Amino acid sequence: MITGVGPGRRRALVLGAAALLSACAPAPTRPSGKEDDGHAEVRTDPEPLERRFTELGPLSDPHWLGLVLGVAGSRAPGPTDVRVVGFARLAAGKAKSLVRAQDLGPFRPERPDQVPEELLPYLPKGARWVRSESFDRRMTQGTYTGAFYVDEGSGRVYFDTTDPSVADDPKT
Secondary structure, three states, X not given: OOOOOOHHHHHHHHHHHHHHHHHOOOOOOOOOOEOOOOOEOOEOOOHXXXXXXHHHOOXXXXXXXXXXXXXXXXXXXXXXXXXXXXXXXXXXXXXXHHHHOOOOOOOEEOOOOOOOHHHHHHOXXXXXXXXXXXXXXXXXXXXOEEEEEEEOOOOEEEEEEEOOOOOOOOOO
């Protein structure tokens, strides 16, 4: 029992101690983009990608992940970074037109690194990836980080981005 303190102050001290103890409790689990078995869920919906990567045009056969980055269980306030990474098929002829566009080059041979394990089954066999830093800058518009690799043979693009923003709606 707390002595020498009135009932009002005693109640305030008890509530303060309870608040302090609850602040020390383990943080709730933060979403991580992982399923219960520790693997991320591969998504196949093209719409979120098409809203972010408008320059690529319509996409088909996507396989991608949205992974929350950071320390699990962190209680720090602030924005959360999301890695959007995966593959998609470009419209017929789009890969070739991108690679051959004078204002986007030069595209040079470069293989994607750090492809998440969950996406390896979707990696095109025999792909000859090329990448252009100029094209990366055009895609990201300096608002997020990202790398875009194109394989003309399969007509696919591999993207590895952090916090890709949704393109502005030209109707608004």
